[in-house]
Amino acid sequence: MSHDMNLTLQVWRQKNAKAEGGFQTIKAQAISPDMSFLEMLDVVNEEIIKDGKDPIAFDHDCREGICGTCSMVINGRPHGPKERTTACQLHMRSFKDGDAIAIEPWRAKAFPVQKDLVVDRGAFDRIIAAGGFISAPTGTAQDANGLPIAKENADLAMDAAACIGCGACVAACPNASAMLFVSAKVSHLGLLPQGQPERFIRVRDMVAQMDAEEFGTCTNHGECEAACPKGISLENIARMNRDYLKGKLIERPAVAGGGGV
Amino acid sequence: MELNANIPDGPIEQKWDKHRFDMKLVNPANKRKYKVIVVGSGLAGAAAAASMGELGYEVECFCYQDSPRRAHSIAAQGGINAAKNYRNDGDSVQRLFYDTVKGGDFRAREANVYRLAQVSVNIIDQCVAQGVPFAREYGGLLDNRSFGGAQVSRTFYARGQTGQQLLLGAYQALERQIGLGTVKMHTRHEMQELIVIDGKARGIVTRDMVTGEIESHLADAVCLATGGYGNAFYLATYAKGCNGTAIWRAYKKGAAFGNPCYTQIHPTCIPVTGDHQSKLTLMSESLRNDGRVWVPKKAEDCGKKPGDIKEEDRDYYLERKYPSYGNLAPRDISSRAAKQVCDEGRGVGPGGRGVYLDFKDAIARLGKAKIEEKYGNLFEMYERITDENPYATPMRIYPAVHYTMGGLWVDYNLMSTVPGLFVLGEANFSDHGANRLGASALMQGLADGYFVIPYTIGNYLAANKGAKVAADHPDVKAAEAATKERNARLLAVNGKETPTYFHRELGKILWEHCGMARNEAGLKKALQLIPELRARFWKEVRVVGTGDELNQSLELAGRVADFMELGELMCLDALERRESCGGHFREEWQTEDGEAQRDDENFAHVAAWEYTGEGKAPIRHVEALAFENVHLATRSYK
CATH class of the missing domain: 3.10.20.30 (Beta-grasp domain)
Structure with a gap:
């Protein structure tokens, strides 16, 4: 006892x-x-x-x-x-x-x-609102099995999607960077075929919002991964950096709206 | 009060199609002129807010959490049902419909359940399109498993985190609309009153949980998606913040409460360890696919280590009593069977309130690696909480309050008895009858949010563009004043016991007398004890701090005050339902071998309670249930 x-x-x-x-x-x-x-x-x-x-x-x-x-x-x-x-x-x-x-x-x-111990994590929501989604309005979907996804990619996406958005990564980082959180969402959606159309605009918009919220920069300490209760991997940050770089290289000025009749 | 279920005419498989055609539409250019309030951001609320925002309505969404991503839908582990028949194993819309009506012990409304089964297939499509990472096979197609007593494999899942992934899908859709400006989100806001003007729901009063400010929000319609009220029992698998305040405030403004006594006690939870226990943790019932449930045959063996009890001295009671379903018998039946063996003195662990869930045979058959792949995260969670390794020693489990099938009464359009007040997800009473099947809660929440309310809200709004309500309308001011007065009263009592103390006491009364087994004497006793406790609460509770700040003690006190009224209605409903059905087991009505005995002649109906005023007895109304497509039968899993 x-x-x-x-x-x-x-x-x-x-x-x-x-x-x-x-x-x-x-x-x-x-x-x-x-x-x-x-x-x-x-x-x-x-x-x-x-x-x-x-x-x-x-x-x-x-x-x-x-x-x-x-x-x-x-x-x-x-x-x-x-x-x-x-x-x-x-x-x-x-x-x-x-x-x-x-x-x-x-x-x-x-x-x-x-x-006391209560903080405002609204910044995370605003980062998701800036681009952390796949635009698929209700009713637009095709049959769920119409798009086969290699198990390996589905599993990797799930690994990244396991993030619970608690913010421990930010709290652990000496720079208070949100890179692990943001990269987990960028990876989750970027690894799936449904996420491809918005892959590069997503990472650009999310990073821009992350910077606007005044999170610090990533200097590869790795404290975030060690503190993460869900074991989100640093690999996601590497993946996000690759996508961000490519996204910046291929960025073009916004095309004027062509929605008129 | 008149209960009109508004079920469309015609054959059941054509009702929803026909109704979609018959319903009025709101012109796309006019949608932005209508404002809809959604309270709650779980599967039902987030899906509804996002979908209505996409349609062009002006939506305001409220949640008590710091982010809409945290609603308790997130904790659902096992999966979501859909009649996709991807396994080619005989599933169909008809079969999912039939299983759900039968599983609910023939106490659900056929037309609603049929529609649920129909739209279930669209939900999976929608979620995959959003990027929900469901489990897949090597060929890249979706995997399924059998779940919760179903004889077909129709459950889709994302490891042990299905609820989380579905909620994140809905949350991301919601955040997208927030970014686009169609939805305005209010986090850390708790609904405290419903505003009813000229008989219609026109808004809500909220408390800003950071500043304490009491605010009114006005709209053309209000949707409550605030979940269930199982936390009335204090110990439950709900999140600590889950509460019944929104639906209870609506009840007191005229929304009938349907079947409050229908609560689900889930068979596989981690047992209580002591008085400090603040909540109970569920172990997914998917574990019952491979785990075998047993207790010692002899009470004197209960103190022994499980490994020291010989095979012939073990009673695999579910396999013995229900040979065709075995360990997969539905939740209500498995829970009662566990209570029974513990009542016989054969329970294991602290206090003798536990049974074993043993993976030894499955590990021998499939290997440890396979079991780890299937249930690794659940085993880890179990070990973290109990400090015991379930690969080596059997898990101990015991039933716990998990879900409430009862809730605000709604018609086929999900509208309550207050025009303009819609109720979605667990907060309504509609689809699960007296017992919910596993993996059906996620299905219902998303069905209501994605595929029902976007249609039915338009039908209501098209016919009900009311005049704009002024912020200083007397009914608005009265609702605000009532909220402020209530909070001030709570703060003024200044007694000696904490809100948690009263919550725990209420929980003990409900668990003892309105839990897994109920009887007339016990319910009558509870109906005497609860008002006494409530009277003590208002004399002896101590709420510290002020109303103008972040004050968790005040938040809790307000919720407990409502649970103490709601708990009484649960007992009253349980007393009046003189039969056993699903999760409602009245000891007076059981078969010779201890199974639930329904009384279809007198109780094949929904009981919907009408509030009549403080201190007055509520009125019990009845909606008769017609079974035209499923034959009433005794539910047997033997």
Whole structure:
């Protein structure tokens, strides 16, 4: 039978986007090793509420490691010490009695803190809106088996599509670059035949939006891949760079609209 | 209140075609003059918002998450059904229709289910066109598997992440429309009230979850795609944020609530470990294709390690009781069977609430590599949560609340009893009867969003261009005031217990008395306990902070307050449905061998509840279900 633990948390507290933040020391007592990291925070928050104080605000939703909502840096690592594991799937058995644990929000200019550990990741949505899609309005599709796709490409596309959009890659990068996130979507769609017509315009538009959001540049540290809970590969960045280069070389001025009657 | 299902005339296979022709159209140039609100951005909501944006309507979409990509549709693992018959194994629209009506224990509306089966084939086409990376074979064509008790292989999947990939497809289509300016997205906004003017839905009141601002949004029609209410049970496989507030607020404004007692308890979830448990995690039921479910034959063996229990001392109870379906028996049946063996004292693991799901034979037959290829990510997830290696020792599983078949009542056009209020996906009651089959939730969400609402909304709007509503209309102001008053009341109680405490207590009452098995005495007890708990909530809850900031404790308190009312209606509906059907098992109505016993004479109907005011008993209306194409039969999987 495993024993309960007592821990000391150093948690980033910040009232809102404009306020100054700072670390607060909070005791976490009688923590079971079977709890998830977020359940540990739940227990701590219950006590804080009973004291009439402001509980630690943190983002979370599915608690199954798939929605990408949870987002916290634990002891300097996005999502904590366990590889390929989101914070919600991290369990307290990864810690031991008496540990001190530092908990911070994602730190990146493009992800402003909204409160405590909650950040605004709207920049990711805007990058997708800029081009991270295949234009296929409802009703336009041909029969699904009309377009065979080599299994290898389908599998590679799926590997890239497994990205949960959590932003750990940005938080881990010394430059706060979003290249792994963007390249995962560029690869997912660019590897499929359906994605070919927009392949080069897609990468140009997504990169332009990424730059506009003030994410940093990629200098090949590889921290993003190490922090990614879904194991998204750096290979995607190489693929995106190739497509971007080619896309820039073949870019032509926009043709004036020819839609008139 | 009158329930008119508006089912088109004619033979079932021609109803939808005929209806599409009969419905009015909105001129393309006029579409931009109509505004539609979509609440929720899961499969149904994102698909609806994107498709209506593409058509040219002015759409505003709302979600409580920080991005529309995060809705809980994302967590569906197993797959999506479609009557493509790519396997040449005897599938057809007719068979998918039949399986769904039978699987729902003959409590769904035939015409809706038939349409669902018809459009299922278009969904797969649409998703592939968007770039959804479904599993493929070496020839490049799509792979299928058999799922959830179906005898044909009609389930399409993307590893164990089908929901994620389908949602990303819909999300990308939605983001494209956002980029094009046809859809305006409001993230971190929670709907708090429905605005009804002259009897029609004309807008919603929301709370900005970052600033706390209460805002009104006005439109010509409102679509709710806010998912199910299973979190009423506290412990469920839902995301923590899933809630029943939007549909409950709509119910209180006149939308009838259909079959609130129909909840699905999924048989394969990871068991509870302790009081700290905040949610339950599902293990895809695709695991039952290769795993064998068993418990010890003798209660005294339960403490032993599973490897030490001899083959002859194991009871493979699903294979024993249901030889033709075995481990693939439908969800309601498998869940009840697990409860039964645990009630007999033969459960395993902490508290004796668990059964084994064993892959030993499958590993011996197919090899570890094959099992890893099929279920690797699920095995990893199991190990991460339990610290046990399922390749070496059997998984432990137990049923958990997973889905609600009940929801707001809608007609064939997906319109509720409030004109202009449409309800899509899990939030409505329509297609699954008393039990949903595996891989059918994704199908229904996308069918409603991509292929039903884009047609039926036009039919409504063409006939209902109402006058513009002024922002200071008295009904708008009243809805805003009600929202502010409610939040202020929650903040003012200043008691001693947290909102989570009350949520957990409510969950215990519902699980005990309105869970896998129900009876009259238990339901009556719950109907006494819930109002007592609710009264305590309003006296003793403690909500800290203010309404003008990001305040997760206030968000939760508001949701729990609604669950405490909704939970009561669930129990009332379960009490009044004096039969057993699908997920609703009333102990008084069972066959000699413990199977559900329907009462078709008295209960082949939908119960739709009408709100009549605070503290007053709701009225139970009935929509009779006609079975003209599928013969009512006892559902047998033996």
